[in-house]
Amino acid sequence: MAEQRIPRATAKRLPIYYRYLNILLDADKTRVSSTELSEAVKVDSATIRRDFSYFGALGKRGYGYDVPKLIEFFKKILNQDQLTNVALVGVGNLGHALLNFNFHQNSNVRISAAFDVNDNIVNTVQSGVPIYPLSEMGKQLRDQQIAIAIITVPENTAQEVTDELAKADVRGILNFTPRRLSVPDTIRVQNVDLTNELQTLIYFIDNYGELLGGNEKSQD
Amino acid sequence: MAEQRIPRATAKRLPIYYRYLNILLDADKTRVSSTELSEAVKVDSATIRRDFSYFGALGKRGYGYDVPKLIEFFKKILNQDQLTNVALVGVGNLGHALLNFNFHQNSNVRISAAFDVNDNIVNTVQSGVPIYPLSEMGKQLRDQQIAIAIITVPENTAQEVTDELAKADVRGILNFTPRRLSVPDTIRVQNVDLTNELQTLIYFIDNYGELLGGNEKSQD
DNA sequence: TTGCCGTTGTGATTAAGCTAACAAGGCCGC
DNA sequence: GCGGCCTTGTTAGCTTAATCACAACGGCAA
Ligand SMILES: NC(=O)c1ccc[n+]([C@@H]2O[C@H](COP(=O)([O-])OP(=O)(O)OC[C@H]3O[C@@H](n4cnc5c(N)ncnc54)[C@H](O)[C@@H]3O)[C@@H](O)[C@H]2O)c1
Ligand SMILES: NC(=O)c1ccc[n+]([C@@H]2O[C@H](COP(=O)([O-])OP(=O)(O)OC[C@H]3O[C@@H](n4cnc5c(N)ncnc54)[C@H](O)[C@@H]3O)[C@@H](O)[C@H]2O)c1
Numbered sequence: 048m049a050e051q052r053i054p055r056a057t058a059k060r061l062p063i064y065y066r067y068l069n070i071l072l073d074a075d076k077t078r079v080s081s082t083e084l085s086e087a088v089k090v091d092s093a094t095i096r097r098d099f100s101y102f103g104a105l106g107k108r109g110y111g112y113d114v115p116k117l118i119e120f121f122k123k124i125l126n127q128d129q130l131t132n133v134a135l136v137g138v139g140n141l142g143h144a145l146l147n148f149n150f151h152q153n154s155n156v157r158i159s160a161a162f163d164v165n166d167n168i169v170n171t172v173q174s175g176v177p178i179y180p181l182s183e184m185g186k187q188l189r190d191q192q193i194a195i196a197i198i199t200v201p202e203n204t205a206q207e208v209t210d211e212l213a214k215a216d217v218r219g220i221l222n223f224t225p226r227r228l229s230v231p232d233t234i235r236v237q238n239v240d241l242t243n244e245l246q247t248l249i250y251f252i253d254n255y256g257e258l259l260g261g262n263e264k265s266q267d
Numbered sequence: 268m269a270e271q272r273i274p275r276a277t278a279k280r281l282p283i284y285y286r287y288l289n290i291l292l293d294a295d296k297t298r299v300s301s302t303e304l305s306e307a308v309k310v311d312s313a314t315i316r317r318d319f320s321y322f323g324a325l326g327k328r329g330y331g332y333d334v335p336k337l338i339e340f341f342k343k344i345l346n347q348d349q350l351t352n353v354a355l356v357g358v359g360n361l362g363h364a365l366l367n368f369n370f371h372q373n374s375n376v377r378i379s380a381a382f383d384v385n386d387n388i389v390n391t392v393q394s395g396v397p398i399y400p401l402s403e404m405g406k407q408l409r410d411q412q413i414a415i416a417i418i419t420v421p422e423n424t425a426q427e428v429t430d431e432l433a434k435a436d437v438r439g440i441l442n443f444t445p446r447r448l449s450v451p452d453t454i455r456v457q458n459v460d461l462t463n464e465l466q467t468l469i470y471f472i473d474n475y476g477e478l479l480g481g482n483e484k485s486q487d
Numbered sequence: 488t489t490g491c492c493g494t495t496g497t498g499a500t501t502a503a504g505c506t507a508a509c510a511a512g513g514c515c516g517c
Numbered sequence: 518g519c520g521g522c523c524t525t526g527t528t529a530g531c532t533t534a535a536t537c538a539c540a541a542c543g544g545c546a547a
Pocket of ligand 2: 144145146147148149356357358359360361362382383384385401418419420421422424428443444445460461462
């Protein structure tokens with residue numbers, strides 16, 4: 048009962064497990080072993096067992112894990128039992144794609160407000176989400192109790208937008224711009240740097256090429 | 268001269284350094300210290316010095332690093348001195364956004380071919396990039412010598428698309444679907460799981476909340 | 488009830504990465 | 518040309534994470 052801290056690496060895998068467990072349930076599978084899970088999510092089976100064990104003894108020896116039980120458990124852990132509203136700042140190329148998608152499929156998250164400076168789209172509704180002018184951001188975030196924002200604005204306005212978000216007491220930012228943001232330490236930033244991902248992939252291929260086969264892992 | 272292997276973690280940071288160095292050069296700064304870089308890219312200065320040192324002694328003690336020299340160096344390392352063509356499979360929400368953006372800004376990568384099954388867009392040109400039917404994928408990839416593909420198709424077709432890419436001898440895949448792909452070990456997969464990123468961010472905020480301040484880092 | 492089989496949960500080990508700290512060494516003012 | 522100062526390059530220790538390997542234990546069949 049030490050209520051010990053879940054390792055960061057484990058936390059990042061939880062949504063992956065959760066998602067696949069739901070797929071299993073949809074296929075009426077109520078039982079799964081760490082080995083089987085391992086194959087599907089490409090995570091070593093020992094790592095999976097260790098991850099699960101941080102939450103206590105969830106499985107049965109000689110049997111495996113009970114899928115519905117795991118789902119119920121992770122649903123709470125991941126706050127998927129309640130809807131989380133997030134904001135989107137910058138409705139351009141990428142912003143539009145995210146708005147349209149809106150994380151509907153078995154994820155209990157949705158974009159409930161968007162913000163932009165472009166007068167052509169401000170005060171319209173896109174994919175069911177209202178787009179407000181920047182000037183209303185603070186008010187809306189507070190009124191709607193939104194604690195998380197997605198930033199898809201041009202790079203050079205990213206920091207100023209961030210500063211505004213900080214004023215509105217946002218707690219987390221998913222940052223799609225290549226800028227590394229300065230934030231007070233009450234805010235957690237998750238960077239998604241697509242150009243970087245692609246360049247890194249190219250680097251690995253050009254430089255680690257032939258050595259890839261054999262014992263080395265190829266994912267992530 | 269041991270030509271030693273660059274650690275994976277270092278490799279992932281190289282594009283970040285490269286990008287910021289170019290910003291410095293644009294601002295006519297020809298000299299930079301690890302401390303200054305550290306502030307901008309949010310990486311510990313000791314880590315930066317260590318990263319650079321894998322490539323030899325690039326800096327001068329008591330002075331710092333010469334920006335143009337570093338840029339020239341990293342440009343070669345990152346293969347940014349030549350254009351890399353990549354393919355895009357699945358021109359939907361996300362695919363469109365990527366096509367429009369197309370990594371133009373100071374990155375020497377571009378999408379030169381796209382593929383889809385939707386007859387309404389096949390054989391058209393979007394943002395200057397031709398969209399081919401899936402049936403031509405093998406031929407086009409080979410003809411254009413494309414070794415890298417971005418997958419933005421619906422989840423349930425991801426694996427079959429991957430199998431086709433494998434047949435066309437692709438070397439790397441940037442996978443935006445939540446499926447974990449099975450690939451031969453000649454192919455490197457980089458997963459970009461946006462729903463996962465968002466859920467993980469939510470998890471961290473809800474569970475590591477108050478402990479975030481102080482010594483803990485908040486990025487990535 | 489008993490005993491075998493399969494799978495978990497976990498100690499031990501190995502690997503990878505981060506960061507504090509500082510000596511070495513070059514820059515720059517005088 | 519010299520000395521203080523600044524910043525690198527790197528050693529060492531620490532932290533986190535992955536993986537191996539197996540004893541413990543519940544299911545299940547007879
Ligand atoms: N689109 C991609 O595929 C892609 C790939 C990699 C990185 N990125 C990054 O993602 C970010 C967005 O890219 P994009 O292609 O969607 O850009 P975009 O130019 O299409 O969209 C930016 C949107 O932000 C709005 N905006 C500008 N200033 C604003 C402000 N101060 N407050 C609120 N909104 C503001 C603009 O009106 C526009 O609608 C950029 O930083 C880009 O570097 C995009
Ligand atoms: N859009 C987002 O914001 C977002 C967020 C998170 C994850 N994703 C993931 O990214 C992927 C794409 O999302 P999207 O919103 O762009 O989907 P989308 O449905 O808008 O686009 C999918 C495109 O793929 C094409 N397609 C279907 N089957 C194909 C096949 N076999 N070969 C080639 N093309 C095919 C379709 O015609 C369509 O144009 C999905 O797997 C989704 O889960 C998207």
